[in-house]
Amino acid sequence: MISAVTCHQVRKTFGSGDTVIEVLRGVEFSAHLGEMTFLVGPSGCGKTTLISVIAGLLNASAGEVSLFGIHLPELGSREQILFRRKNLGFVFQQYNLIPALTAAENAAMPLLAAGESLKSAVNKSKVVLERLGMGHRADQLPRTLSGGQQQRVALARALVHEPRLIICDEPTAALDHESGETVMQLLSSSAVHPDRAVVVVTHDNRVFHYANRIAHMNDGVITHVEEKRHKPHLS
Amino acid sequence: MIAVAFKLLCYDKAKFVAMIMAIALAAFLMQNQGSMLKAFLGMSGSQIRDVREVDFWVMEPDTECFDQAKPLPDKALQMIRGIEGVAWAVPILKLDTNGRTDHGKLRTLSILGVDPSNRIGEPKMEKGQVEGINERNVAVVDPGGWAILFPGIAFEPGRTIRVHDQWLTICGISSASPPFTGLPIVHTSIFTARELNRGESRSSTFVAGKCADGRKVQEVLERINRLTPWQALSRQDFMDQSYRFYEGQGVPMIFNITIMIGLLVGTAFTAQTFLMFVKDNSRSLITMKVMGVTHKQLAVMMAVQAAYLTFLGLAIGTTIATLTSEFVRQIPFLRGLYTPVPVVLLCAAFMAGIAFLSAFIGFRRVLAMQPSDVFRS
Ligand SMILES: Nc1ncnc2c1ncn2[C@@H]1O[C@H](COP(=O)(O)OP(=O)(O)O)[C@@H](O)[C@H]1O
Numbered sequence: 001m002i003s004a005v006t007c008h009q010v011r012k013t014f015g016s017g018d019t020v021i022e023v024l025r026g027v028e029f030s031a032h033l034g035e036m037t038f039l040v041g042p043s044g045c046g047k048t049t050l051i052s053v054i055a056g057l058l059n060a061s062a063g064e065v066s067l068f069g070i071h072l073p074e075l076g077s078r079e080q081i082l083f084r085r086k087n088l089g090f091v092f093q094q095y096n097l098i099p100a101l102t103a104a105e106n107a108a109m110p111l112l113a114a115g116e117s118l119k120s121a122v123n124k125s126k127v128v129l130e131r132l133g134m135g136h137r138a139d140q141l142p143r144t145l146s147g148g149q150q151q152r153v154a155l156a157r158a159l160v161h162e163p164r165l166i167i168c169d170e171p172t173a174a175l176d177h178e179s180g181e182t183v184m185q186l187l188s189s190s191a192v193h194p195d196r197a198v199v200v201v202t203h204d205n206r207v208f209h210y211a212n213r214i215a216h217m218n219d220g221v222i223t224h225v226e227e228k229r230h231k232p233h234l235s
Numbered sequence: 236m237i238a239v240a241f242k243l244l245c246y247d248k249a250k251f252v253a254m255i256m257a258i259a260l261a262a263f264l265m266q267n268q269g270s271m272l273k274a275f276l277g278m279s280g281s282q283i284r285d286v287r288e289v290d291f292w293v294m295e296p297d298t299e300c301f302d303q304a305k306p307l308p309d310k311a312l313q314m315i316r317g318i319e320g321v322a323w324a325v326p327i328l329k330l331d332t333n334g335r336t337d338h339g340k341l342r343t344l345s346i347l348g349v350d351p352s353n354r355i356g357e358p359k360m361e362k363g364q365v366e367g368i369n370e371r372n373v374a375v376v377d378p379g380g381w382a383i384l385f386p387g388i389a390f391e392p393g394r395t396i397r398v399h400d401q402w403l404t405i406c407g408i409s410s411a412s413p414p415f416t417g418l419p420i421v422h423t424s425i426f427t428a429r430e431l432n433r434g435e436s437r438s439s440t441f442v443a444g445k446c447a448d449g450r451k452v453q454e455v456l457e458r459i460n461r462l463t464p465w466q467a468l469s470r471q472d473f474m475d476q477s478y479r480f481y482e483g484q485g486v487p488m489i490f491n492i493t494i495m496i497g498l499l500v501g502t503a504f505t506a507q508t509f510l511m512f513v514k515d516n517s518r519s520l521i522t523m524k525v526m527g528v529t530h531k532q533l534a535v536m537m538a539v540q541a542a543y544l545t546f547l548g549l550a551i552g553t554t555i556a557t558l559t560s561e562f563v564r565q566i567p568f569l570r571g572l573y574t575p576v577p578v579v580l581l582c583a584a585f586m587a588g589i590a591f592l593s594a595f596i597g598f599r600r601v602l603a604m605q606p607s608d609v610f611r612s
């Protein structure tokens with residue numbers, strides 16, 4: 001199995017002196033191509049901190065993180081940004097759509113960031129929105145969409161540039177059960193791909209059945225990893 | 236991303252309009268007050284500028300500006316004509332005096348008497364013939380002057396003004412430039428003007444003249460200053476000196492205070508609103524940073540936003556300032572007001588400075604935003 005993400009003895013502390021807190025305490029974690037890996041655990045155990053470190057948004061205090069064999073902290077800051085732009089897609093709990101942009105423009109953001117023209121980027125994002133059943137809302141502003149619809153636009157944004165790793169932080173936490181199901185279904189059907197790894201942080205046990213592997217986290221460490229029966233989507 | 240920058244900027248209409256209005260207001264205040272300052276001070280040289288044919292003016296040594304007319308002794312004209320390098324010289328008599336129109340209005344007039352034998356100093360005309368003033372007690376008046384003397388009455392030749400015990404008949408409307416004083420500019424022959432200059436035996440206020448071909452004006456001026464007791468200035472220097480005289484009287488102070496207020500209010504308001512705009516959009520900005528939008532791209536976006544705000548605010552402010560000038564100059568006394576191009580350009584530079592400063596402060600906030608905050612709600 002090919003590793004997209006490997007974390008070895010990753011530590012992260014915040015603060016200094018008396019107020020220092022160690023949020024990650026030697027994390028061992030990996031996520032593989034073609035798989036959907038869940039990171040689950042109680043609130044405050046360090047899940048968001050871990051994916052921030054994986055995505056290169058935070059630097060680990062100690063330990064090693066590699067993405068597709070590359071150690072992000074060894075790249076310059078500009079290279080890190082370009083690496084993230086090319087290889088990573090994100091889905092957030094609060095959707096994080098830009099209110100001023102239409103669904104299609106929002107979904108096109110990674111392409112726009114890479115310098116593509118608005119027109120061509122929007123044309124591509126509309127194809128993805130279509131695939132996610134949002135084609136008819138492509139020209140609407142986020143505020144006119146329901147939470148589930150906004151999260152589907154966010155999913156399109158995470159997919160549009162065909163990244164090798166998609167990171168989702170509590171993608172269903174703000175949604176009702178039905179919308180959450182739809183989003184997870186779309187995530188597993190369109191995001192999982194032999195050349196891509198998907199990491200989903202959640203504590204919503206109703207969606208655990210979508211996982212290929214579940215890494216359980218508690219108090220800053222991965223306590224155990226559960227392999228699910230069903231086969232990963234390898235072609 | 237430029238298109239995205241525009242969409243972000245225009246989305247919150249209230250803030251967008253507030254920022255444009257802040258810049259427009261500051262631009263208006265600066266241009267309105269700046270125009271008044273520049274235009275009014277510029278008018279201190281109007282009557283010098285109007286006499287295009289001459290190279291130099293000679294006057295009493297202590298004269299500081301055109302309006303401070305103190306007559307020269309009669310021998311001055313002959314002496315200056317005799318200076319080497321002077322091609323010709325003419326007398327000009329200026330006097331300010333009161334008159335009563337046949338309409339019953341009592342007004343102060345600025346009378347300029349010019350020599351009919353050489354026609355130097357005669358104004359260009361809008362209506363009627365300037366030759367009329369060769370006659371005794373005949374005058375022409377500038378358009379604003381007519382409106383001051385005969386408010387609400389269309390020009391008709393033959394209207395009169397009584398000055399002392401003489402009746403001046405107006406035969407035409409000149410296109411004399413509006414004076415700093417705002418008074419009606421009345422051109423007559425120098426003979427008429429001398430008769431009106433009661434109690435003064437000296438017969439000219441200025442001697443204006445031209446240098447012979449091939450002579451350097453400065454050399455001729457030096458010679459006049461050396462060989463006569465009077466002060467000789469080039470046409471431009473006389474205008475500059477008049478300008479500086481009023482500048483030195485504190486005229487700019489009145490306007491500069493308002494200009495400063497405009498600048499400060501404009502800067503504070505624009506910067507404040509821009510920072511609020513950045514704060515309101517912080518989630519979007521952080522998300523964009525996480526999606527791989529570089530700081531350079533964000534800087535360009537914010538610069539484009541600043542440029543767009545400047546352009547719109549300046550366009551509105553300039554339009555209002557120009558319309559205000561047009562409106563104000565309808566008042567005859569303020570007829571010299573206009574919006575000088577340098578004032579607009581200077582204002583544009585200031586406004587661009589304000590907008591870019593605001594964008595820069597906003598950009599520093601964006602730089603400080605932590606990408607990892609993207610997961611926080
Ligand atoms: N920037 C920070 N400074 C200080 N403490 C932090 C910071 N970020 C997270 N923490 C702390 O780290 C712990 C784990 O946070 P987080 O990774 O968000 O947990 P989870 O996503 O599992 O709920 C929490 O106790 C939180 O208060």
Ligand SMILES: [Mg+2]
Nearest residue numbers: 047048049169
């Ligand atoms: Mg979390």
